[in-house]
Amino acid sequence: xxxxxxxxxxxxxxxxxxxxxxxxxxxxxxxxxxxxxxxxxxxxxxxxxxxxxxxxxxxxxxxxxxxxxxxxxxxxxxxxxxxxxxxxxxxxxxxxxxxxxxxxxxxxxxxxxxxxxxxxxxxxxxxxxxxxxxxxxxxxxxxxxxxxxxxxxxxxxxxxxxxxxxxxxxxxxxxxxxxxxxxxxxxxxxxxxxxxxxxxxxxxxxxxxxxxxxxxx
Amino acid sequence: xxxxxxxxxxxxxxxxxxxxxxxxxxxxxxxxxxxxxxxxxxxxxxxxxxxxxxxxxxxxxxxxxxxxxxxxxxxxxxxxxxxxxxxxxxxxxxxxxxxxxxxxxxxxxxxxxxxxxxxxxxxxxxxxxxxxxxxxxxxxxxxxxxxxxxxxxxxxxxxxxxxxxxxxxxxxxxxxxxxxxxxxxxxxxxxxxxxxxxxxxxxxxxxxxxxxxxxxxxxxxxxxxxxxxxxxxxxxxxxxxxxx
Numbered sequence: 110x111x112x113x114x115x116x117x118x119x120x121x122x123x124x125x126x127x128x129x130x131x132x133x134x135x136x137x138x139x140x141x142x143x144x145x146x147x148x149x150x151x152x153x154x155x156x157x158x159x160x161x162x163x164x165x166x167x168x169x170x171x172x173x174x175x176x177x178x179x180x181x182x183x184x185x186x187x188x189x190x191x192x193x194x195x196x197x198x199x200x201x202x203x204x205x206x207x208x209x210x211x212x213x214x215x216x217x218x219x220x221x222x223x224x225x226x227x228x229x230x231x232x233x234x235x236x237x238x239x240x241x242x243x244x245x246x247x248x249x250x251x252x253x254x255x256x257x258x259x260x261x262x263x264x265x266x267x268x269x270x271x272x273x274x275x276x277x278x279x280x281x282x283x284x285x286x287x288x289x290x291x292x293x294x295x296x297x298x299x300x301x302x303x304x305x306x307x308x309x310x311x312x313x314x315x316x317x318x319x320x321x322x323x324x325x326x
Numbered sequence: 327x328x329x330x331x332x333x334x335x336x337x338x339x340x341x342x343x344x345x346x347x348x349x350x351x352x353x354x355x356x357x358x359x360x361x362x363x364x365x366x367x368x369x370x371x372x373x374x375x376x377x378x379x380x381x382x383x384x385x386x387x388x389x390x391x392x393x394x395x396x397x398x399x400x401x402x403x404x405x406x407x408x409x410x411x412x413x414x415x416x417x418x419x420x421x422x423x424x425x426x427x428x429x430x431x432x433x434x435x436x437x438x439x440x441x442x443x444x445x446x447x448x449x450x451x452x453x454x455x456x457x458x459x460x461x462x463x464x465x466x467x468x469x470x471x472x473x474x475x476x477x478x479x480x481x482x483x484x485x486x487x488x489x490x491x492x493x494x495x496x497x498x499x500x501x502x503x504x505x506x507x508x509x510x511x512x513x514x515x516x517x518x519x520x521x522x523x524x525x526x527x528x529x530x531x532x533x534x535x536x537x538x539x540x541x542x543x544x545x546x547x548x549x550x551x552x553x554x555x556x557x558x559x560x561x562x563x564x565x566x567x568x569x570x
Contacts, residue, residue: 234346
C-alpha cells in the first residue's frame with residue numbers, strides 16, 4: 110500500500126464520519142464523495158461518475174428510526190480507493206462498471222461491520238450511563254471524542270481491508286450496458302411515490318428535461 | 327443566560343451528538359455530553375442534574391440543538407428544573423425527528439444531490455467543493471440559530487416548529503429537491519446513455535421509457551426496473567434496426 114493510498118483511506122474515512130457521527134452533513138453523499146476523494150486520487154471524473162450513479166439508486170431510502178439505508182457514500186469511496194490502487198483511473202466504461210461492482214460489494218460488506226460497531230459502542234454507552242447513575246461524570250468527559258476517533262480508525266481499517274479487491278481482474282470487467290436505466294428507474298420511482306399529481310408531473314418533467322440536456326451536453 | 331463561549335462549546339459538542347449512537351440508548355449519551363458545559367457546580371451536582379434530566383433521546387440531529395437548548399435553559403435556571411428539561415426532550419423529540427427527516431431526506435438531500443451533479447458539470451471539482459463548504463456553513467448556522475432559540479425562548483418551541491413546518495417551506499423545499507434532484511438524475515442518465523447510443527436515439531429511448539414507466543404507474547424499483555428494461559431493450563433494438 111502506497112502513502113497516497115493510505116492518505117486516501119484516511120481522508121475517505123474522515124469524510125464518511127460526516128455520514129452520521131459528525132453532523133451529519135450531506136457532504137458524505139456519493140456525488141460529493143466521488144468528486145472529493147476522486148479529486149484527491151487524481152481521478153475526479155471517474156469518482157464523480159461512480160458517485161453520481163450510486164447517488165440516485167438509493168436516494169429515497171431514508172435512514173430514520175434505526176433503518177439502515179445503503180451506505181452509498183462508503184461504497185463510492187471504496188470504489189475510488191480500489192480503482193486507484195489498481196491503477197484504473199480513466200473514466201472508461203470498464204472502469205466505471207468495475208467501480209460500481211466494487212461499490213456494491215463494499216455496501217453489502219459494510220452492513221455487518223456497521224452493526225458490530227453499533228453493538229460494541231452500545232455496550233460502552235450502557236457502562237457510562239451506569240456510572241452517571243452512581244454520581245460520576247468521568248465516563249462522559251471524553252467518550253464521544255474517543256468514540257469518534259475509534260470509529261475513524263476502524264473505518265480506515267475497513268477501507269484498507271476492502272482495498273484488497275484491487276487484486277481482482279478489474280480491467281477485464283465488461284462495461285455495464287443499460288446501467289443508466291437502473292439509475293433513472295430509481296430516481297423516477299421516487300417521483301411516482303408522491304401523492305400529488307402536480308408533484309409527480311413536476312418530477313417527471315424535470316427528469317425528462319434533464320435527460321434531454323444530458324444527451325446533448 | 328449562558329455566555330457565548332459556552333453556547334459555542336455546546337454547539338460544537340452537538341455536532342457529535344450521534345458519535346455514541348447505539349440501538350438501545352440512541353442519542354442519550356450524545357445529548358448528555360453536549361449539555362455538560364451548560365451546567366455549573368461540583369461534579370456530583372452536575373451528575374445529579376444530568377441523571378435527573380436523563381431520558382431516552384433520539385431526534386433529527388439537525389434540529390436537536392433546539393430541543394437540547396430548551397432543556398439546558400431549564401437546567402440553568404435557579405433552581406434548576408430537571409423535570410421540565412426532561413419534558414422538553416420527551417415531548418419534542420418525536421415531532422422534530424419526523425419533521426427533520428421530512429425536510430432533510432425528502433428535500434435537502436435531493437437538492438444537494440441535484441446541485442452536486444449540476445455544479446460538477448458546470449464547474450468541476452472546485453464547484454462541488456464550494457457547494458460542500460457552503461452547505462457546511464449553512465447547516466452550521468441553522469444549528470447555531472436553533473440552539474440559541476432553544477436556550478433563549480424555550481417556551482416558543484412550538485412556534486419554531488410551526489415556522490419550520492409551514493406548508494410553504496415544507497412543500498417548497500420538497501418540490502425544489504424533487505425538481506433539482508430529478509433534473510440532475512436526468513442529466514446523468516442522458517450522459518451515460520449517450521456514451522452507448524446516438525444522442526437523439528438516447529433521448530428518445532430514455533424519455534419514452536420514463537414516460538411509459540410513469541403512465542404504467544410503477545410505484546417501486548422492483549416494479550419499474552423491468553418496465554424500463556423491456557421498453558429500453560425494445561427501443562434499442564428498434565434503434566439498431568434503423569441504424570441509430
